[in-house]
Amino acid sequence: MKTKIKEFRARYNLTQEELAKKVGVRRETISFLEKGKYNPSLKLAYKVSQVLETTIDELFIFEEDDL
Amino acid sequence: MEKETIFRNRISIGTLILLLGIILEVFTSIDSIITISLINAGIIVILVSYYKFIKYKGGHTQDEWTRKIGRTGLAYSWIVTFVVTIGLFWVDYFGWLQMSVNEVLVIIFFTMIISVNLFQFYFKRQGDVE
Numbered sequence: 001m002k003t004k005i006k007e008f009r010a011r012y013n014l015t016q017e018e019l020a021k022k023v024g025v026r027r028e029t030i031s032f033l034e035k036g037k038y039n040p041s042l043k044l045a046y047k048v049s050q051v052l053e054t055t056i057d058e059l060f061i062f063e064e065d066d067l
Numbered sequence: 068m069e070k071e072t073i074f075r076n077r078i079s080i081g082t083l084i085l086l087l088g089i090i091l092e093v094f095t096s097i098d099s100i101i102t103i104s105l106i107n108a109g110i111i112v113i114l115v116s117y118y119k120f121i122k123y124k125g126g127h128t129q130d131e132w133t134r135k136i137g138r139t140g141l142a143y144s145w146i147v148t149f150v151v152t153i154g155l156f157w158v159d160y161f162g163w164l165q166m167s168v169n170e171v172l173v174i175i176f177f178t179m180i181i182s183v184n185l186f187q188f189y190f191k192r193q194g195d196v197e
Contacts, residue, residue, distance in 0.1 A: 017126070020126065020127070021126060021127075024127060024130065025127055025130035025131070025132065026123075026126065026127050026128070026129075026130050026132065026133065027126065028132070028191075029130050029131075029132040029133075032132065032194040032195065035194065037193070037194030037195055038132060038194050038195045039195055040131070041131055043131075044131055
């Protein structure tokens with residue numbers, strides 16, 4: 001899974017720590033999300049996309065191998 | 068509950084355990100292993116609470132990622148402990164080792180504690196569990 005979280009975060013000038021606080025998770029969670037290592041719940045994916053004012057499918061890109 | 072309230076509650080619990088240990092040690096003739104354990108437990112609760120408060124001040128100490136890893140670590144640890152318990156049964160059955168109940172309990176206790184921490188450490192490094 002690839003994500004555009006880092007890109008969107010930079011657009012809003014947010015640090016990982018700030019985004020984590022807004023979403024209600026730990027900084028490490030955002031870090032692993034950005035690296036595409038952590039598969040978030042639908043709820044978390046929705047929250048992140050809400051904070052970054054985008055949609056889930058814009059933020060998370062699934063490849064054939066991930067499905 | 069606010070983070071500072073949680074912190075205060077944990078510090079209070081730690082202090083109570085610590086005081087209980089000290090009171091039992093000074094005023095009773097109870098086995099010192101119990102009082103030392105209580106004093107140690109109190110100190111550990113206070114130190115861990117303080118460390119978490121400093122490290123995650125204003126932030127979240129738990130979220131879905133930590134809970135997922137925590138749960139999976141516990142599940143794997145349960146399996147390891149189960150296998151160790153079966154192993155202990157066969158060791159006793161064939162009489163390969165003479166062990167007291169205390170020794171068996173200590174083996175199971177440390178297997179649980181060490182394996183859960185190892186699994187959780189490993190999964191945290193991996194980033195996720197399937």
